[in-house]
Amino acid sequence: MTFGHCYATWLVSEGVPVNVVQAVMGHEQASTTLNRYTHVAADSHARVRAALNAPAAYSPPAGVRAAGDDR
Numbered sequence: 001m002t003f004g005h006c007y008a009t010w011l012v013s014e015g016v017p018v019n020v021v022q023a024v025m026g027h028e029q030a031s032t033t034l035n036r037y038t039h040v041a042a043d044s045h046a047r048v049r050a051a052l053n054a055p056a057a058y059s060p061p062a063g064v065r066a067a068g069d070d071r
Contacts, residue, residue, distance in 0.1 A: 001039065008037035013044070 001009075004025065011021045012034075022033045 005037050005039060008033055009039045012038050 008021055008025055011024070012018065018030050018033060021038075022030045025033055025037060027033045027037075
């Protein structure tokens with residue numbers, strides 16, 4: 001993997017929007033950035049599992065009861 005591939009993969013995996021990565025890389029199409037320059041990071045499966053196993057971060061606004069809250 002070349003530096004460009006590593007750089008694009010790192011930026012996308014860190015949450016940089018694809019259109020920004022596209023501009024930084026000098027690509028005309030975002031599809032070029034995604035299809036040719038980004039790769040699945042080694043820890044991506046573990047990160048997805050961790051996100052799915054994390055407790056829900058949502059809490060209703062003050063004064064709004066969650067569904068099933070019979071207080």
